[in-house]
Structures are given as structure tokens and as C-alpha cells.
Amino acid sequence: MGRGLKSVFYFGPLIFAAGFIAPLAAQLIGRTGWAPPFGLSPLATGLLIAAALGIPAQIRGRWI
Amino acid sequence: MSDRDLSLLSDRELARLERDIARRHIGKFPWFIVICAIVNFAIWISLWPLVFTGIIPVWLGLIIASINAAVGYLPSHEAQHDIIARPGSKLRWLNELIGHLSTIPLALPYKLAKVTHQEHHKHTNHPELDPDVSSHARGPWHAVWRSIVNRQPRAKGAFNAYGRTLVRLKRFDVLREAAVCRLAWFMSLFALAWCGHAIEAAALWWLPHHIGYTYIQFYLSWAPHHPAEETHPHRATRSFRSVVGNLGSMGMQYHVVHHLHPRIPLYRTPQAYWEMKPVLEARGANVDGL
Secondary structure (H helix, E strand, C coil), X not given: CHXXXXXXXXXXXXXXXXXXXXXXXXXXXXXXCCCCHHHCCHHHHHHHHHHHHHHHHHHHCCCC | CCHHHHHCCCHHHHHHHHHHHHXXXXXXXXXXXXXXXXXXXXXXXXXXXXHHCCCCCHHHHHXXXXXXXXXXXXXXXXXXXXXXXXXXXXXXXXXXXXXXXHCCCCCCXXXXXXXXXXXXHHCCCCCXXXXXXXXXCCCHHHHHHHHHHHXXXXXXXXXXXXXXXXXXXXXXXXXXXXXHHHHHHHHHHHHHHHHHHHHHHHHHHHHHHHHHHHHXXXXXXXXXXXXCCCCCCCCCCECCCCCCHHHHCCXXXXXXXXXXXXXXXXXXXXHHHHHHHHHHHHCCCECCCC
């Protein structure tokens, strides 16, 4: 269990990006009524934003 | 007793005087903090249906939940010091219940907070042994920045420092419980987000966690220990005057009394401070701020 938890926390930034930032960004886009470019859906845009934030955070070990 | 009389006393006599004053404030049941804990938690819980049904706007929910998160730490802090009820006493369950419930809005596991906070008391300002030492900073804005930086995934401070402390103490039970609690918090946020309530979850739990934690770090860790250069119990903590008053600083202006006598309830620390101040001055305590 300990090792499993450790792995989950090690990949925390990626998991948090996919699990929370992506739907949060998608719902903020929906709430503001902003139309994403290239015909992307709010969720696809949310996933792109999450990847743009989560991958560097995973590599650097910090969000800011 | 005048300051002049105190200067004639030995440190041992001064210590006895200090203890006598402290004793007068210990052992009173802290009704206020118990009621505060219940009301604060009830308000936070009620925010969820109120925001979900649109009765109150999300931004207002964010402000109230952030206050709930910060304020909720105080009853838990009393419970961490067994102030509500001592181990083995009839109301011990209440002490533990308040301890656990109060920090839910802050998403801070109670046992993790308790064990690491006790270490903070034992080793205040020690560069390696104080789990809160990373909150020390040059000034107020730097303290806010440090608090945010310390919470980054691979930072040295905050939760990672607490983890290292628990490993050093071999408290793997607490570490495991804290990890499960943190994971449960993240899973709750993810579930809410993917069910279409990400904005509400961010406003009522995720952002309040960060805002509340920053506020607590500022007033409980940074301000009372600044400049954090000394480790002697009478010099490691100071009294200070906050721009937001004693209420706004969550009663921490008199934190020096809490560090010297941790079983004095929060609501009695101002009175204990003023009674104790001449003795503290005579013992070389850092009490110039008030």
C-alpha cells in the first residue's frame, strides 16, 4: 500500500492536472461562454491547458 | 509586584511565578472554541447546497469557505494540545472529534497536524528539527511567497517537511493515515470536477485550502517566530502587533504565552500575557511587540 501511495503522489501533478484542472478549465470556458479556437470543444481545450500546466509541473516538481 | 522586585528574584523564582500565573488559566473548559468549531464546520457544510443551488454566488462561497478553512485550524490546534479534554477523561472523544472535524475545510489531516505541531513546539526554529522552519522569511510578502512555494509538489517545506518529520519519528501509522486522507481529498475534488462541479469544488475546498493554509502559516508560523534566529523557549517566539488586530491574526499576537504554556486555552492567552509580561520581561522573553 505504501509503495502504491508513493507512486500516486509521485505522479501527483499529472494526476491533478487530468483529474481537476482539465474539467475546471472546461467548465470555466463553458461558464464564460468563450469559444475555443480551431473548433475545439471546452473539454479538449481543458485537457490541453491541463497538459500545458501539468507536464512542466511534473518535470520541475513545482507549479510556479 | 513591581519590575524592581522582580529583578531581585532568581530565575528559578521567576519560573515559579510564571507557572503560578499559567496555572490560573489552565483547566477551564474552552466552551467558546468548541462552539466555534461546530458553528464553523456547519457553515462550511451548508455552503455546498447553498452554492450548488445558486442561493449564494460562487465568489461569496469562496470568501466564506476560506475564512472557514483558516478559522477551523484554531479548534483543531486546541485539540492538538489536549485543551478540550485530556487523554483518559470523559470528554476525550469531543477533543478528538473537534480535532478531526475542524481541519476538514483546510484538508489537513488532524494526526499529521498534531504530531508535527508537537515537534514544532519541541524544536522551535531549529533548522533541521522544526517542521515549520521553512516558513521563515525576510518580511511579510516573502512569508506569503514562501508559504506558496513550500506547498509545491517537490518543495522542502510544508507537507513534504511533515512527511520527513514523521519518517524521522518512525510514525509510519500517521504518515499512512495522512496520505490516505490527502488522497481522499484529491479523489473528492476529482469526482466533483468530473460530475460538472469543478468551479464549486475549487471555490469551496481547493482554493480555501490554499488561502487558509497561507493565512495560517503567516500568523501561526511566520509572524510569531520572526526572525526565527533563536531556539531558547523564551526567545523563539515573540509578541507582536498585527495590523488586523488580535482577532484578525487569530489570537496569535500573544503566541509567546502559548509556546511557553501550551495548555492555556487560546481565549485566555491575552489575559495570561498581560499578567505574565513583567515576569517574561525579567526572564528575557521577546515581549517588546506588545
